[in-house]
Amino acid sequence: MLIVDLFCGAGGLHIGFKEAGYRIGLSVDNNENVKRTHLYNHPFVPFWNRDIREIDTNEIREVIDYESLDGIIGGPPCQGFSTIGRRVSSKPEVRNTYDPRNELVDEYIRLVRELQPKFFLMENVKGILTWDKGEFINNIIEKFKGCGYTVDYKLINMADYGVPQTRERVFILGNRLNQPVSFPASTHSDSPKDGLKPWVGCWDSIKDLVNHEEDPGFNHVPLKHTEKNIERYKLIPEGGRLPEDALPPELYRKNFGNTFKRLGRKKPALTMVPGNDAFPIHPILNRSLTVREAARIQTFPDNIIFKGNRRQQGHQVGNAVPPLFSKILARHIKENILKEKQLEFQFND
The missing domain is CATH 3.40.50.150 (Vaccinia Virus protein VP39)
Structure with a gap:
Protein backbone atom coordinates (compact mmCIF):
# COMPACT_ATOMS: atom_id res chain seq x y z
CA MET A 1 0.00 0.00 0.00
CA PRO A 192 -2.64 -3.56 34.64
CA LYS A 193 -6.01 -5.29 34.59
CA ASP A 194 -8.29 -7.04 32.12
CA GLY A 195 -5.37 -8.81 30.48
CA LEU A 196 -3.20 -5.73 29.96
CA LYS A 197 0.53 -5.94 30.54
CA PRO A 198 2.40 -3.57 32.87
CA TRP A 199 4.21 -0.59 31.40
CA VAL A 200 7.69 -1.42 30.12
CA GLY A 201 10.64 -0.02 32.07
CA CYS A 202 13.40 1.77 30.18
CA TRP A 203 16.36 -0.16 31.58
CA ASP A 204 16.29 -3.16 29.24
CA SER A 205 16.47 -0.77 26.27
CA ILE A 206 19.76 0.84 27.31
CA LYS A 207 21.59 -1.26 29.92
CA ASP A 208 23.91 -2.92 27.37
CA LEU A 209 25.20 0.52 26.31
CA VAL A 210 26.77 1.27 29.71
CA ASN A 211 30.58 1.58 29.43
CA HIS A 212 30.42 1.50 25.62
CA GLU A 213 30.27 5.26 25.08
CA GLU A 214 32.31 7.47 22.75
CA ASP A 215 31.09 6.01 19.46
CA PRO A 216 30.15 8.97 17.23
CA GLY A 217 29.24 6.71 14.31
CA PHE A 218 26.63 5.06 16.53
CA ASN A 219 25.35 8.37 17.97
CA HIS A 220 26.52 7.23 21.42
CA VAL A 221 28.66 10.10 22.68
CA PRO A 222 27.82 11.67 26.08
CA LEU A 223 27.62 15.41 26.55
CA LYS A 224 30.63 17.03 28.23
CA HIS A 225 29.02 18.18 31.46
CA THR A 226 30.57 20.76 33.74
CA GLU A 227 31.91 19.59 37.08
CA LYS A 228 29.20 21.63 38.80
CA ASN A 229 26.43 19.86 36.90
CA ILE A 230 27.98 16.46 37.61
CA GLU A 231 27.89 17.30 41.32
CA ARG A 232 24.22 18.19 40.91
CA TYR A 233 23.51 14.92 39.10
CA LYS A 234 25.02 12.98 42.01
CA LEU A 235 22.27 14.38 44.24
CA ILE A 236 19.40 13.18 42.03
CA PRO A 237 17.84 9.91 43.25
CA GLU A 238 16.86 7.25 40.75
CA GLY A 239 13.43 8.08 39.36
CA GLY A 240 13.50 11.49 41.04
CA ARG A 241 14.50 15.08 40.46
CA LEU A 242 17.10 17.45 41.82
CA PRO A 243 16.29 18.52 45.42
CA GLU A 244 16.38 22.21 44.58
CA ASP A 245 15.41 23.32 48.09
CA ALA A 246 18.29 21.38 49.67
CA LEU A 247 21.20 22.32 47.45
CA PRO A 248 24.41 23.76 48.86
CA PRO A 249 24.87 27.41 47.83
CA GLU A 250 27.61 26.61 45.31
CA LEU A 251 25.24 24.35 43.33
CA TYR A 252 22.18 26.58 43.37
CA ARG A 253 20.85 28.29 40.26
CA LYS A 254 17.48 29.35 38.90
CA ASN A 255 15.29 27.41 36.48
CA PHE A 256 16.08 23.72 36.82
CA GLY A 257 14.11 21.78 34.21
CA ASN A 258 13.56 18.24 32.94
CA THR A 259 17.27 17.85 32.30
CA PHE A 260 17.67 17.53 36.08
CA LYS A 261 15.40 14.49 36.39
CA ARG A 262 16.81 10.98 36.61
CA LEU A 263 15.14 8.01 34.97
CA GLY A 264 14.09 4.98 36.98
CA ARG A 265 15.11 1.58 35.68
CA LYS A 266 11.79 -0.13 36.36
CA LYS A 267 9.62 2.64 34.94
CA PRO A 268 9.11 4.05 31.44
CA ALA A 269 11.36 6.98 30.67
CA LEU A 270 10.20 10.56 30.67
CA THR A 271 9.27 11.99 27.27
CA MET A 272 12.36 12.21 25.09
CA VAL A 273 12.51 15.95 24.47
CA PRO A 274 16.06 17.33 24.19
CA GLY A 275 15.62 20.50 26.24
CA ASN A 276 18.75 22.64 26.24
CA ASP A 277 20.37 19.98 24.04
CA ALA A 278 20.25 17.42 26.87
CA PHE A 279 17.98 14.45 27.52
CA PRO A 280 17.09 13.35 31.08
CA ILE A 281 19.71 11.84 33.39
CA HIS A 282 20.78 8.22 33.00
CA PRO A 283 19.32 5.87 35.65
CA ILE A 284 22.71 4.97 37.18
CA LEU A 285 25.32 7.23 35.55
CA ASN A 286 25.90 10.92 36.31
CA ARG A 287 25.28 12.18 32.80
CA SER A 288 22.37 12.78 30.47
CA LEU A 289 21.31 10.16 27.97
CA THR A 290 23.17 9.93 24.70
CA VAL A 291 21.35 10.27 21.39
CA ARG A 292 21.54 6.48 20.93
CA GLU A 293 20.06 5.80 24.34
CA ALA A 294 17.22 8.22 23.61
CA ALA A 295 16.73 6.55 20.21
CA ARG A 296 16.53 3.13 21.90
CA ILE A 297 13.85 4.47 24.26
CA GLN A 298 12.06 5.89 21.22
CA THR A 299 12.24 2.32 19.79
CA PHE A 300 14.39 3.23 16.78
CA PRO A 301 16.37 0.24 15.50
CA ASP A 302 20.12 0.45 15.93
CA ASN A 303 20.76 0.50 12.19
CA ILE A 304 19.19 3.98 11.94
CA ILE A 305 21.98 6.57 12.15
CA PHE A 306 21.19 10.23 12.80
CA LYS A 307 23.16 12.91 10.98
CA GLY A 308 24.14 16.44 12.00
CA ASN A 309 25.75 17.66 15.21
CA ARG A 310 24.67 16.25 18.55
CA ARG A 311 21.97 18.85 19.06
CA GLN A 312 20.53 18.25 15.59
CA GLN A 313 20.60 14.50 16.11
CA GLY A 314 18.81 14.87 19.45
CA HIS A 315 16.03 16.98 18.00
CA GLN A 316 15.44 14.45 15.24
CA VAL A 317 15.10 11.68 17.83
CA GLY A 318 13.00 13.72 20.25
Whole structure:
Protein backbone atom coordinates (compact mmCIF):
# COMPACT_ATOMS: atom_id res chain seq x y z
CA MET A 1 0.00 0.00 0.00
CA LEU A 2 1.35 3.37 -1.08
CA ILE A 3 1.76 6.35 1.26
CA VAL A 4 3.36 9.79 1.28
CA ASP A 5 5.15 10.92 4.45
CA LEU A 6 5.01 14.69 5.04
CA PHE A 7 7.17 16.37 7.70
CA CYS A 8 8.90 13.00 7.91
CA GLY A 9 11.73 13.98 10.27
CA ALA A 10 13.94 11.05 11.19
CA GLY A 11 11.29 8.63 9.97
CA GLY A 12 9.49 7.43 13.09
CA LEU A 13 6.20 7.04 11.24
CA HIS A 14 7.92 5.95 8.04
CA ILE A 15 9.75 3.02 9.68
CA GLY A 16 6.68 1.66 11.45
CA PHE A 17 4.49 1.85 8.36
CA LYS A 18 7.14 0.22 6.21
CA GLU A 19 7.53 -2.65 8.67
CA ALA A 20 3.74 -3.11 8.53
CA GLY A 21 3.91 -3.62 4.77
CA TYR A 22 3.34 -0.15 3.32
CA ARG A 23 5.42 1.37 0.53
CA ILE A 24 6.65 4.93 1.02
CA GLY A 25 6.42 6.65 -2.37
CA LEU A 26 7.77 10.01 -1.18
CA SER A 27 9.09 11.60 2.02
CA VAL A 28 9.16 15.38 2.51
CA ASP A 29 10.79 17.65 5.07
CA ASN A 30 12.42 21.06 5.05
CA ASN A 31 15.63 20.37 6.94
CA GLU A 32 19.11 19.71 5.62
CA ASN A 33 20.09 17.39 8.48
CA VAL A 34 16.89 15.38 8.09
CA LYS A 35 17.82 15.05 4.42
CA ARG A 36 21.23 13.64 5.37
CA THR A 37 19.64 11.22 7.84
CA HIS A 38 17.06 10.10 5.30
CA LEU A 39 19.48 9.59 2.42
CA TYR A 40 21.84 7.59 4.64
CA ASN A 41 19.16 5.28 6.04
CA HIS A 42 16.60 5.15 3.21
CA PRO A 43 18.51 5.82 -0.01
CA PHE A 44 15.88 4.25 -2.26
CA VAL A 45 12.91 6.22 -0.92
CA PRO A 46 12.46 9.52 -2.81
CA PHE A 47 13.03 12.52 -0.54
CA TRP A 48 12.30 16.23 -1.08
CA ASN A 49 14.04 18.79 1.10
CA ARG A 50 11.43 21.48 0.46
CA ASP A 51 8.94 23.83 2.08
CA ILE A 52 5.52 22.19 1.80
CA ARG A 53 4.00 25.58 1.01
CA GLU A 54 5.86 25.55 -2.29
CA ILE A 55 4.83 22.04 -3.38
CA ASP A 56 2.22 21.62 -6.07
CA THR A 57 0.22 18.40 -6.01
CA ASN A 58 0.94 17.85 -9.70
CA GLU A 59 4.60 17.44 -8.77
CA ILE A 60 3.67 14.66 -6.33
CA ARG A 61 1.51 12.98 -8.97
CA GLU A 62 4.54 12.85 -11.26
CA VAL A 63 6.61 10.99 -8.64
CA ILE A 64 4.09 8.49 -7.26
CA ASP A 65 1.46 6.20 -8.74
CA TYR A 66 -1.25 8.72 -7.91
CA GLU A 67 -4.21 6.43 -8.65
CA SER A 68 -2.88 3.93 -6.11
CA LEU A 69 -2.25 6.41 -3.28
CA ASP A 70 -3.57 4.89 -0.07
CA GLY A 71 -2.49 7.36 2.59
CA ILE A 72 -0.79 10.57 3.70
CA ILE A 73 0.93 10.54 7.08
CA GLY A 74 2.93 13.13 8.98
CA GLY A 75 3.23 15.56 11.85
CA PRO A 76 3.35 19.29 11.03
CA PRO A 77 5.74 21.23 13.32
CA CYS A 78 4.25 21.86 16.72
CA GLN A 79 6.29 24.78 18.07
CA GLY A 80 3.38 27.19 17.80
CA PHE A 81 1.24 25.33 20.29
CA SER A 82 3.62 23.14 22.29
CA THR A 83 2.96 23.17 26.01
CA ILE A 84 6.73 23.29 26.47
CA GLY A 85 7.17 26.58 24.68
CA ARG A 86 5.18 29.81 24.59
CA ARG A 87 1.67 29.16 23.34
CA VAL A 88 0.50 31.51 20.64
CA SER A 89 -2.84 32.38 19.12
CA SER A 90 -4.07 30.80 15.88
CA LYS A 91 -5.53 34.11 14.78
CA PRO A 92 -3.32 35.89 12.22
CA GLU A 93 -4.69 39.28 13.26
CA VAL A 94 -2.98 38.91 16.63
CA ARG A 95 0.39 39.74 15.14
CA ASN A 96 2.41 39.80 18.34
CA THR A 97 1.44 36.18 19.14
CA TYR A 98 0.93 34.73 15.64
CA ASP A 99 3.27 31.90 14.66
CA PRO A 100 3.44 31.31 10.88
CA ARG A 101 4.64 27.75 11.46
CA ASN A 102 1.05 26.86 12.27
CA GLU A 103 0.17 27.59 8.64
CA LEU A 104 1.80 24.24 7.90
CA VAL A 105 -1.20 22.43 9.36
CA ASP A 106 -3.37 24.07 6.68
CA GLU A 107 -0.83 23.08 4.04
CA TYR A 108 -1.07 19.47 5.19
CA ILE A 109 -4.86 19.70 4.88
CA ARG A 110 -4.49 21.24 1.40
CA LEU A 111 -2.49 18.27 0.13
CA VAL A 112 -5.00 15.82 1.61
CA ARG A 113 -7.83 17.70 -0.09
CA GLU A 114 -6.10 17.82 -3.46
CA LEU A 115 -4.62 14.29 -3.48
CA GLN A 116 -7.64 12.57 -1.86
CA PRO A 117 -5.85 9.57 -0.34
CA LYS A 118 -7.97 6.78 1.12
CA PHE A 119 -6.82 7.75 4.61
CA PHE A 120 -4.67 10.33 6.36
CA LEU A 121 -2.90 10.38 9.72
CA MET A 122 -1.73 13.57 11.41
CA GLU A 123 0.27 13.55 14.65
CA ASN A 124 0.76 16.46 17.01
CA VAL A 125 1.42 17.52 20.59
CA LYS A 126 -1.07 17.36 23.45
CA GLY A 127 -1.31 21.15 23.60
CA ILE A 128 -3.24 21.23 20.33
CA LEU A 129 -6.35 20.03 22.23
CA THR A 130 -6.65 23.09 24.48
CA TRP A 131 -5.18 25.72 22.20
CA ASP A 132 -7.63 28.61 21.76
CA LYS A 133 -9.95 26.79 24.19
CA GLY A 134 -10.35 23.88 21.77
CA GLU A 135 -11.15 26.11 18.80
CA PHE A 136 -8.04 25.11 16.88
CA ILE A 137 -8.56 21.32 16.98
CA ASN A 138 -12.27 21.70 16.18
CA ASN A 139 -11.36 23.85 13.19
CA ILE A 140 -8.93 21.20 11.94
CA ILE A 141 -11.56 18.47 12.21
CA GLU A 142 -14.13 20.54 10.32
CA LYS A 143 -11.64 21.27 7.55
CA PHE A 144 -10.87 17.57 7.11
CA LYS A 145 -14.60 16.77 7.09
CA GLY A 146 -15.02 19.41 4.40
CA CYS A 147 -12.50 17.46 2.31
CA GLY A 148 -14.84 14.46 2.38
CA TYR A 149 -13.37 12.49 5.28
CA THR A 150 -14.76 10.72 8.31
CA VAL A 151 -12.48 11.99 11.08
CA ASP A 152 -11.72 11.45 14.76
CA TYR A 153 -8.79 12.03 17.08
CA LYS A 154 -7.34 10.58 20.25
CA LEU A 155 -4.75 11.51 22.86
CA ILE A 156 -2.49 8.46 23.13
CA ASN A 157 0.23 7.61 25.64
CA MET A 158 2.95 5.58 23.93
CA ALA A 159 3.59 3.66 27.17
CA ASP A 160 0.16 2.07 26.77
CA TYR A 161 1.51 0.22 23.71
CA GLY A 162 4.77 -1.13 25.08
CA VAL A 163 7.01 1.86 24.35
CA PRO A 164 9.38 2.32 27.34
CA GLN A 165 8.47 6.00 27.61
CA THR A 166 5.52 8.07 28.81
CA ARG A 167 4.83 10.16 25.75
CA GLU A 168 1.42 11.69 25.04
CA ARG A 169 0.61 12.73 21.52
CA VAL A 170 -2.58 13.50 19.58
CA PHE A 171 -3.36 11.44 16.49
CA ILE A 172 -5.96 12.66 14.00
CA LEU A 173 -7.15 9.91 11.66
CA GLY A 174 -9.55 10.12 8.76
CA ASN A 175 -10.74 8.13 5.77
CA ARG A 176 -12.99 8.63 2.73
CA LEU A 177 -14.09 4.98 2.62
CA ASN A 178 -17.10 5.52 4.91
CA GLN A 179 -15.39 3.42 7.57
CA PRO A 180 -15.77 4.31 11.26
CA VAL A 181 -12.57 5.74 12.69
CA SER A 182 -10.99 3.72 15.47
CA PHE A 183 -7.62 3.43 17.17
CA PRO A 184 -5.75 0.33 18.35
CA ALA A 185 -6.63 -0.94 21.81
CA SER A 186 -4.04 -0.45 24.54
CA THR A 187 -1.86 -3.44 25.37
CA HIS A 188 -0.15 -2.07 28.50
CA SER A 189 -1.17 -0.07 31.56
CA ASP A 190 0.31 1.63 34.63
CA SER A 191 -2.29 -0.33 36.64
CA PRO A 192 -2.64 -3.56 34.64
CA LYS A 193 -6.01 -5.29 34.59
CA ASP A 194 -8.29 -7.04 32.12
CA GLY A 195 -5.37 -8.81 30.48
CA LEU A 196 -3.20 -5.73 29.96
CA LYS A 197 0.53 -5.94 30.54
CA PRO A 198 2.40 -3.57 32.87
CA TRP A 199 4.21 -0.59 31.40
CA VAL A 200 7.69 -1.42 30.12
CA GLY A 201 10.64 -0.02 32.07
CA CYS A 202 13.40 1.77 30.18
CA TRP A 203 16.36 -0.16 31.58
CA ASP A 204 16.29 -3.16 29.24
CA SER A 205 16.47 -0.77 26.27
CA ILE A 206 19.76 0.84 27.31
CA LYS A 207 21.59 -1.26 29.92
CA ASP A 208 23.91 -2.92 27.37
CA LEU A 209 25.20 0.52 26.31
CA VAL A 210 26.77 1.27 29.71
CA ASN A 211 30.58 1.58 29.43
CA HIS A 212 30.42 1.50 25.62
CA GLU A 213 30.27 5.26 25.08
CA GLU A 214 32.31 7.47 22.75
CA ASP A 215 31.09 6.01 19.46
CA PRO A 216 30.15 8.97 17.23
CA GLY A 217 29.24 6.71 14.31
CA PHE A 218 26.63 5.06 16.53
CA ASN A 219 25.35 8.37 17.97
CA HIS A 220 26.52 7.23 21.42
CA VAL A 221 28.66 10.10 22.68
CA PRO A 222 27.82 11.67 26.08
CA LEU A 223 27.62 15.41 26.55
CA LYS A 224 30.63 17.03 28.23
CA HIS A 225 29.02 18.18 31.46
CA THR A 226 30.57 20.76 33.74
CA GLU A 227 31.91 19.59 37.08
CA LYS A 228 29.20 21.63 38.80
CA ASN A 229 26.43 19.86 36.90
CA ILE A 230 27.98 16.46 37.61
CA GLU A 231 27.89 17.30 41.32
CA ARG A 232 24.22 18.19 40.91
CA TYR A 233 23.51 14.92 39.10
CA LYS A 234 25.02 12.98 42.01
CA LEU A 235 22.27 14.38 44.24
CA ILE A 236 19.40 13.18 42.03
CA PRO A 237 17.84 9.91 43.25
CA GLU A 238 16.86 7.25 40.75
CA GLY A 239 13.43 8.08 39.36
CA GLY A 240 13.50 11.49 41.04
CA ARG A 241 14.50 15.08 40.46
CA LEU A 242 17.10 17.45 41.82
CA PRO A 243 16.29 18.52 45.42
CA GLU A 244 16.38 22.21 44.58
CA ASP A 245 15.41 23.32 48.09
CA ALA A 246 18.29 21.38 49.67
CA LEU A 247 21.20 22.32 47.45
CA PRO A 248 24.41 23.76 48.86
CA PRO A 249 24.87 27.41 47.83
CA GLU A 250 27.61 26.61 45.31
CA LEU A 251 25.24 24.35 43.33
CA TYR A 252 22.18 26.58 43.37
CA ARG A 253 20.85 28.29 40.26
CA LYS A 254 17.48 29.35 38.90
CA ASN A 255 15.29 27.41 36.48
CA PHE A 256 16.08 23.72 36.82
CA GLY A 257 14.11 21.78 34.21
CA ASN A 258 13.56 18.24 32.94
CA THR A 259 17.27 17.85 32.30
CA PHE A 260 17.67 17.53 36.08
CA LYS A 261 15.40 14.49 36.39
CA ARG A 262 16.81 10.98 36.61
CA LEU A 263 15.14 8.01 34.97
CA GLY A 264 14.09 4.98 36.98
CA ARG A 265 15.11 1.58 35.68
CA LYS A 266 11.79 -0.13 36.36
CA LYS A 267 9.62 2.64 34.94
CA PRO A 268 9.11 4.05 31.44
CA ALA A 269 11.36 6.98 30.67
CA LEU A 270 10.20 10.56 30.67
CA THR A 271 9.27 11.99 27.27
CA MET A 272 12.36 12.21 25.09
CA VAL A 273 12.51 15.95 24.47
CA PRO A 274 16.06 17.33 24.19
CA GLY A 275 15.62 20.50 26.24
CA ASN A 276 18.75 22.64 26.24
CA ASP A 277 20.37 19.98 24.04
CA ALA A 278 20.25 17.42 26.87
CA PHE A 279 17.98 14.45 27.52
CA PRO A 280 17.09 13.35 31.08
CA ILE A 281 19.71 11.84 33.39
CA HIS A 282 20.78 8.22 33.00
CA PRO A 283 19.32 5.87 35.65
CA ILE A 284 22.71 4.97 37.18
CA LEU A 285 25.32 7.23 35.55
CA ASN A 286 25.90 10.92 36.31
CA ARG A 287 25.28 12.18 32.80
CA SER A 288 22.37 12.78 30.47
CA LEU A 289 21.31 10.16 27.97
CA THR A 290 23.17 9.93 24.70
CA VAL A 291 21.35 10.27 21.39
CA ARG A 292 21.54 6.48 20.93
CA GLU A 293 20.06 5.80 24.34
CA ALA A 294 17.22 8.22 23.61
CA ALA A 295 16.73 6.55 20.21
CA ARG A 296 16.53 3.13 21.90
CA ILE A 297 13.85 4.47 24.26
CA GLN A 298 12.06 5.89 21.22
CA THR A 299 12.24 2.32 19.79
CA PHE A 300 14.39 3.23 16.78
CA PRO A 301 16.37 0.24 15.50
CA ASP A 302 20.12 0.45 15.93
CA ASN A 303 20.76 0.50 12.19
CA ILE A 304 19.19 3.98 11.94
CA ILE A 305 21.98 6.57 12.15
CA PHE A 306 21.19 10.23 12.80
CA LYS A 307 23.16 12.91 10.98
CA GLY A 308 24.14 16.44 12.00
CA ASN A 309 25.75 17.66 15.21
CA ARG A 310 24.67 16.25 18.55
CA ARG A 311 21.97 18.85 19.06
CA GLN A 312 20.53 18.25 15.59
CA GLN A 313 20.60 14.50 16.11
CA GLY A 314 18.81 14.87 19.45
CA HIS A 315 16.03 16.98 18.00
CA GLN A 316 15.44 14.45 15.24
CA VAL A 317 15.10 11.68 17.83
CA GLY A 318 13.00 13.72 20.25
CA ASN A 319 10.53 14.93 17.62
CA ALA A 320 9.80 11.48 16.19
CA VAL A 321 6.86 9.13 16.67
CA PRO A 322 8.20 5.88 18.19
CA PRO A 323 8.42 3.33 15.35
CA LEU A 324 7.02 0.59 17.59
CA PHE A 325 3.76 2.47 18.00
CA SER A 326 3.78 3.53 14.34
CA LYS A 327 3.81 -0.13 13.32
CA ILE A 328 0.90 -0.94 15.66
CA LEU A 329 -1.12 1.96 14.29
CA ALA A 330 -0.23 1.12 10.68
CA ARG A 331 -1.45 -2.44 11.12
CA HIS A 332 -4.68 -1.22 12.71
CA ILE A 333 -5.35 1.14 9.79
CA LYS A 334 -4.66 -1.64 7.29
CA GLU A 335 -7.02 -4.13 8.93
CA ASN A 336 -9.80 -1.88 10.23
CA ILE A 337 -9.99 0.98 7.73
CA LEU A 338 -8.44 -0.32 4.51
CA LYS A 339 -9.84 -3.78 5.29
CA GLU A 340 -6.71 -5.51 4.06
CA LYS A 341 -5.59 -8.87 5.40
CA GLN A 342 -2.48 -8.39 7.51
CA LEU A 343 0.68 -9.75 5.98
CA GLU A 344 4.06 -9.36 7.62
CA PHE A 345 6.76 -7.71 5.53
CA GLN A 346 10.28 -6.61 6.25
CA PHE A 347 11.94 -4.22 3.81
CA ASN A 348 15.57 -3.33 3.52
CA ASP A 349 16.59 -0.20 1.66
